[in-house]
Amino acid sequence: xxxxxxxxxxxxxxxxxxxxxxxxxxxxxxxxxxxxxxxxxxxxxxxxxxxxxxxxxxxxxxxxxxxxxxxxxxxxxxxxxxxxxxxxxxxxxxxxxxxxxxxxxxxxxxxxxxxxxxxxxxxxxxxxxxxxxxxxxxxxxxxxxxxxxxxxxxxxxxxxxxxxxxxxxxxxxxxxxxxxxxxxxxxxxxxxxxxxxxxxxxxxxxxxxxxxxxxxxxxxxxxxxxxxxxxxxxxxxxxxxxxxxxxxxxxxxxxxxxxxxxxxxxxxxxxxxxxxxxxxxxxxxxxxxxxxxxxxxxxxxxxxxxxxxxxxxxxxxxxxxxxxxxxxxxxxxxxxxxxxxxxxx
Amino acid sequence: xxxxxxxxxxxxxxxxxxxxxxxxxxxxxxxxxxxxxxxxxxxxxxxxxxxxxxxxxxxxxxxxxxxxxxxxxxxxxxxxxxxxxxxxxxxxxxxxxxxxxxxxxxxxxxxxxxxxxxxxxxxxxxxxxxxxxxxxxxxxxxxxxxxxxxxxxxxxxxxxxxxxxxxxxxxxxxxxxxxxxxxxxxxxxxxxxxxxxxxxxxxxxxxxxxxxxxxxxxxxxxxxxxxxxxxxxxxxxxxxxxxxxxxxxxxxxxxxxxxxxxxxxxxxxxxxxxxxxxxxxxxxxxxxxxxxxxxxxxxxxxxxxxxxxxxxxxxxxxxxxxxxxxxxxxxxxxxxxxxxxxxxx
DNA sequence: TTTTGGCAGTCTGGCACCTAGAGTGCTAAT
DNA sequence: ATTAGCACTCTAGGTGCCAGACTGCCAAAA
Numbered sequence: 115x116x117x118x119x120x121x122x123x124x125x126x127x128x129x130x131x132x133x134x135x136x137x138x139x140x141x142x143x144x145x146x147x148x149x150x151x152x153x154x155x156x157x158x159x160x161x162x163x164x165x166x167x168x169x170x171x172x173x174x175x176x177x178x179x180x181x182x183x184x185x186x187x188x189x190x191x192x193x194x195x196x197x198x199x200x201x202x203x204x205x206x207x208x209x210x211x212x213x214x215x216x217x218x219x220x221x222x223x224x225x226x227x228x229x230x231x232x233x234x235x236x237x238x239x240x241x242x243x244x245x246x247x248x249x250x251x252x253x254x255x256x257x258x259x260x261x262x263x264x265x266x267x268x269x270x271x272x273x274x275x276x277x278x279x280x281x282x283x284x285x286x287x288x289x290x291x292x293x294x295x296x297x298x299x300x301x302x303x304x305x306x307x308x309x310x311x312x313x314x315x316x317x318x319x320x321x322x323x324x325x326x327x328x329x330x331x332x333x334x335x336x337x338x339x340x341x342x343x344x345x346x347x348x349x350x351x352x353x354x355x356x357x358x359x360x361x362x363x364x365x366x367x368x369x370x371x372x373x374x375x376x377x378x379x380x381x382x383x384x385x386x387x388x389x390x391x392x393x394x395x396x397x398x399x400x401x402x403x404x405x406x407x408x409x410x411x412x413x414x415x416x417x418x419x420x421x422x423x424x425x426x427x428x429x430x431x432x433x434x435x436x437x438x439x440x441x442x443x444x445x446x447x448x449x450x451x452x453x454x455x456x457x458x459x
Numbered sequence: 460x461x462x463x464x465x466x467x468x469x470x471x472x473x474x475x476x477x478x479x480x481x482x483x484x485x486x487x488x489x490x491x492x493x494x495x496x497x498x499x500x501x502x503x504x505x506x507x508x509x510x511x512x513x514x515x516x517x518x519x520x521x522x523x524x525x526x527x528x529x530x531x532x533x534x535x536x537x538x539x540x541x542x543x544x545x546x547x548x549x550x551x552x553x554x555x556x557x558x559x560x561x562x563x564x565x566x567x568x569x570x571x572x573x574x575x576x577x578x579x580x581x582x583x584x585x586x587x588x589x590x591x592x593x594x595x596x597x598x599x600x601x602x603x604x605x606x607x608x609x610x611x612x613x614x615x616x617x618x619x620x621x622x623x624x625x626x627x628x629x630x631x632x633x634x635x636x637x638x639x640x641x642x643x644x645x646x647x648x649x650x651x652x653x654x655x656x657x658x659x660x661x662x663x664x665x666x667x668x669x670x671x672x673x674x675x676x677x678x679x680x681x682x683x684x685x686x687x688x689x690x691x692x693x694x695x696x697x698x699x700x701x702x703x704x705x706x707x708x709x710x711x712x713x714x715x716x717x718x719x720x721x722x723x724x725x726x727x728x729x730x731x732x733x734x735x736x737x738x739x740x741x742x743x744x745x746x747x748x749x750x751x752x753x754x755x756x757x758x759x760x761x762x763x764x765x766x767x768x769x770x771x772x773x774x775x776x777x778x779x780x781x782x783x784x785x786x787x788x789x790x791x792x793x794x795x796x797x798x799x800x801x802x803x804x
Numbered sequence: 805t806t807t808t809g810g811c812a813g814t815c816t817g818g819c820a821c822c823t824a825g826a827g828t829g830c831t832a833a834t
Numbered sequence: 835a836t837t838a839g840c841a842c843t844c845t846a847g848g849t850g851c852c853a854g855a856c857t858g859c860c861a862a863a864a
Contacts (some may be wrong), residue, residue: 220625260615280621374698
């Protein structure tokens with residue numbers, strides 16, 4: 115720790131200041147800091163250091179006779195080098211483990227649970243993106259006839275995911291036609307990855323129009339339509355109400371904007387994607403996220419992976435003065451366990 | 460209108476007062492009311508009438524020198540007899556119709572759209588319960604083998620709904636076993652109503668253990684397990700953020716409680732169920748709902764039905780001073796159209 | 805008997821003012 | 835380099851005051 119161009123004493127004081135500020139959200143004065151920090155220095159000395167830190171843009175005072183609060187830059191320095199990450203509390207570690215021990219029917223459910231878990235243990239908003247279904251092996255395709263020209267396509271992936279698509283087709287297909295098509299497709303493509311299947315379907319449809327019998331052609335065209343709707347990108351946000359307490363957002367208008375961002379999940383998703391290429395826990399403080407409604411918020415996120423391949427991102431959203439030293443390990447271990455849970459699934 | 464034990468003038472004045480109060484949320488004074496109402500009476504006279512209304516508990520003044528605001532009881536009298544319901548604005552009627560004209564894949568989607576629609580046109584929160592799936596005809600059952608002892612049960616209902624259930628069975632079943640079972644069940648029960656099927660399954664399993672071959676027994680037991688998880692009662696709430704504007708809830712704590720109720724949907728569902736036995740639009744004002752977090756809110760709801768059978772309830776949630784004369788017809792027509800849309804589905 | 809004008813009384817909201825408390829910046833001494 | 839001391843600044847909260855908005859009541863008018 116402590117390499118940010120600051121001498122050791124300045125670092126220590128910044129750390130103490132941030133910790134205190136995170137605890138009770140009030141500007142911290144020199145007298146308090148003098149008592150708080152292990153350093154045995156007088157308030158006056160601290161005032162000098164504070165003046166330096168202010169010069170560097172790491173702290174600011176809301177007005178002349180208030181203490182200092184850390185700026186976004188100050189928090190950045192704090193999380194980058196000063197924070198001493200607390201080991202997980204026993205109780206919380208257990209809570210996380212039992213949550214992942216519960217049986218689930220789908221990765222959708224797994225993701226929902228993880229999101230709720232994050233929000234519960236951090237008392238902030240938890241957010242988890244749906245896992246990218248790359249490396250998803252197609253297991254089976256079924257077509258069931260519905261009324262009219264509509265057909266229900268059922269796609270079984272890996273051993274847990276099931277997707278339904280309703281297709282509106284050009285003509286009526288008999289039950290046996292559909293069965294044949296399904297059998298053909300399952301035989302042909304089962305065991306392959308979904309992405310590959312999608313590509314191969316397109317190829318075959320283009321190249322081999324003549325050389326195939328109409329049954330196969332129909333099958334492939336149906337399958338293609340079933341696949342092309344693709345996975346709707348999405349994420350699960352839990353515990354939004356936890357954010358209503360935090361004083362920084364006491365302004366109802368800001369709260370409102372924040373909640374509207376939660377409805378348009380695309381933006382959140384995009385933000386988290388930035389984190390998917392990073393290794394381990396990443397933190398966005400205030401404006402770093404690039405989204406105005408999140409200006410007063412921080413995001414602590416981590417990618418989760420199966421067999422070293424990143425499938426998605428999870429994290430929490432909270433006020434910039436969140437308890438990073440507690441949240442970081444929680445996000446970290448949750449990401450690991452979610453990866454593990456997805457693998458066994 | 461006007462039979463609430465009030466003479467005509469008092470009614471007219473109450474009506475004018477409520478309308479004015481709904482418009483701008485301020486206490487209404489006698490001078491204003493004298494100008495506003497068609498009646499040609501002096502403020503002094505109005506003050507006398509107001510004193511009477513206050514005696515009856517229909518209006519109240521926040522403090523000595525403020526105007527009057529209607530109490531919950533006053534609003535009750537207003538919506539019960541005084542309100543002149545506005546015909547739907549052309550623009551809004553069109554918006555509703557085009558919304559229902561859109562093609563949908565499932566009644567889930569239909570309900571979601573209706574909820575969003577309600578919130579959009581009223582600028583309040585829209586809420587729609589999922590339709591009870593009584594009179595849902597079973598069309599088809601399929602079992603697909605998953606890994607281990609797990610089986611995916613697919614139940615096609617009516618011609619649009621598809622339900623997936625994952626069953627953890629006691630032993631492994633071969634693909635042909637599963638196919639046989641599915642065929643048997645589909646032949647046996649297709650065309651029957653889901654509720655009946657559930658009942659009959661239980662009966663057959665109890666009565667005829669000996670007389671059936673094991674294949675049929677297995678099939679029935681599987682089907683029973685697939686059905687017993689039952690429909691999870693649920694409802695869709697859209698446009699919650701619209702409620703963040705309303706001044707009555709500027710208190711963040713109240714807002715928070717309200718939003719937490721939205722997460723525990725059961726309570727909302729229970730409230731709306733009260734309305735499902737009523738005919739047409741029903742209104743709950745403030746505490747009438749019986750849920751403390753909704754004390755500052757009104758709910759305007761209407762059951763929706765297919766072929767005279769009520770399948771669910773929809774409505775809007777907003778401040779007690781919502782524009783009832785606009786909202787009532789919107790809820791009314793949306794309920795009708797949702798019923799119609801479900802029928803054709 | 806009902807309605808009205810007038811008047812006294814009351815309450816809010818905004819403004820100006822004050823004070824105590826907290827904390828800073830600067831300077832001079834250690 | 836650090837510290838004590840002092841003057842200064844700013845906020846939060848309290849008080850007093852005034853204009854404005856209503857009401858309630860009473861007595862006069864219809």
